[in-house]
Amino acid sequence: MKFLTLDNVKDLNGRLVLLRIDINSPILKGKIQNNERIKEHAKTINELIRKKAKVVIIAHQGRKGQSDFTSLREHSKLLSRYTIKRIRFVDDILGNKALMNIYNIRSGQVILLENLRYLDEENKEMSNYDNSKLVLMFKDLFDLFVFDGFSVSHRNSASVTGLGNNIITIAGRVMEKELNHLNKLENIKRPYVMILGGDKPDDVVNLIESKINSVDYVLTGGILAELCLMAKGVDLGAKSAYIRSKGYDDVIPRIKKFVNSEKIIIPYDFAVEKNNKRIEMGVKLFPSKLLIYDLGKRTILNYKSIIIHTSTIYMKGPLSHYEIKGFDHATKEILKAVAKSKAFSIVGGGHTLDSVNKYIGNKKINYTSLAGGALLDYMAGKKLPGLMILESWANRFDL
Ligand code: 3PG
Numbered sequence: 001m002k003f004l005t006l007d008n009v010k011d012l013n014g015r016l017v018l019l020r021i022d023i024n025s026p027i028l029k030g031k032i033q034n035n036e037r038i039k040e041h042a043k044t045i046n047e048l049i050r051k052k053a054k055v056v057i058i059a060h061q062g063r064k065g066q067s068d069f070t071s072l073r074e075h076s077k078l079l080s081r082y083t084i085k086r087i088r089f090v091d092d093i094l095g096n097k098a099l100m101n102i103y104n105i106r107s108g109q110v111i112l113l114e115n116l117r118y119l120d121e122e123n124k125e126m127s128n129y130d131n132s133k134l135v136l137m138f139k140d141l142f143d144l145f146v147f148d149g150f151s152v153s154h155r156n157s158a159s160v161t162g163l164g165n166n167i168i169t170i171a172g173r174v175m176e177k178e179l180n181h182l183n184k185l186e187n188i189k190r191p192y193v194m195i196l197g198g199d200k201p202d203d204v205v206n207l208i209e210s211k212i213n214s215v216d217y218v219l220t221g222g223i224l225a226e227l228c229l230m231a232k233g234v235d236l237g238a239k240s241a242y243i244r245s246k247g248y249d250d251v252i253p254r255i256k257k258f259v260n261s262e263k264i265i266i267p268y269d270f271a272v273e274k275n276n277k278r279i280e281m282g283v284k285l286f287p288s289k290l291l292i293y294d295l296g297k298r299t300i301l302n303y304k305s306i307i308i309h310t311s312t313i314y315m316k317g318p319l320s321h322y323e324i325k326g327f328d329h330a331t332k333e334i335l336k337a338v339a340k341s342k343a344f345s346i347v348g349g350g351h352t353l354d355s356v357n358k359y360i361g362n363k364k365i366n367y368t369s370l371a372g373g374a375l376l377d378y379m380a381g382k383k384l385p386g387l388m389i390l391e392s393w394a395n396r397f398d399l
Contacts, residue, residue, distance in 0.1 A: 002394035004170040012051040022149030042082030044172040055110040129162025139166040148172025151371035153386025164389030189311040197222030198317020210380040221319025231255040237287030269296025294320035295330035339364035348375035
């Protein structure tokens with residue numbers, strides 16, 4: 001795929017640059033967790049500072065109505081740990097405060113605007129964003145749009161396709177690194193195993209539907225594993241009730257279509273929590289009033305035996321609530337098995353990367369992507385709207 005990069009721009013001194021990054025981060029007990037996205041995007045920011053651009057950063061955190069939907073104030077502090085100049089946070093996006101700060105910014109200075117998803121239009125899927133407030137206000141203001149968030153390039157939104165269609169758009173260094181890696185993934189060697197967990201079941205169900213014919217096994221964890229059991233008619237008790245309360249069960253009719261395939265590997269047992277203690281429980285013992293936080297021992301052993309014999313592994317989403325003491329077994333053990341195996345390994349997603357760093361270090365994985373859903377869509381062969389924008393600017397400049 002063709003795209004323009006920072007190397008295609010000769011002089012950034014004094015140029016007003018709009019930088020779209022993806023620092024959507026895990027939050028634990030109300031605290032934004034430091035993570036690889038922050039560290040990696042800081043590299044692009046530092047390059048822009050060194051090149052004396054005037055940098056305005058835009059980004060999002062969480063989804064409206066969910067517990068991780070919050071301000072970007074803390075993100076600016078975390079980013080500033082890695083940048084050569086402090087990043088100033090401006091708690092506004094389209095108002096006078098934002099405009100005044102943008103006008104007054106000096107060469108080599110950086111500001112971060114407030115969470116884009118505070119804007120209603122950023123949360124709406126539209127066929128065209130040319131008349132969105134964000135595009136109308138920013139399109140003639142900025143000299144260049146640096147799109148660095150590969151992990152958000154699957155979202156058709158005002159801050160991705162809207163701005164990208166209206167301002168010259170190039171890839172930032174994070175985007176460039178991801179795309180260069182992905183270009184190498186043309187020929188996937190079999191056996192190919194996908195290890196899928198996490199808490200965004202929609203995304204992984206899409207992937208399974210599109211790739212079931214080209215994978216050998218799908219090892220399920222997290223909400224996906226529980227949904228697969230529910231699709232087979234198993235009542236998990238408290239966990240089933242939780243899943244229904246979140247509306248995650250919407251995908252069950254779709255899961256029913258593939259769950260009986262021999263390729264879909266589901267748990268035999270789980271670990272539930274009682275008085276802060278881990279209790280192993282076979283699937284046959286459900287329903288239970290206790291909540292599931294991890295896969296059980298026998299399931300983990302089975303998954304490890306499959307991982308040993310594979311040539312390519314793609315892992316997305318932690319397999320358990322690894323952040324809770326005593327419930328990290330599946331996430332930790334499976335990652336260790338992936339690290340030990342000779343297979344080519346690809347891992348993506350904010351929480352997944354966090355667990356990689358915690359248990360094995362990212363040097364043990366062949367390709368760690370900062371993206372979760374975007375990588376999923378890419379792997380499923382979908383055209384990502386953000387990447388189409390980059391390609392169209394490369395075509396216009398006849399790269
Ligand atoms: C991510 O964390 O995968 C991206 O920031 C996209 O987030 P979203 O799935 O809430 O759009």
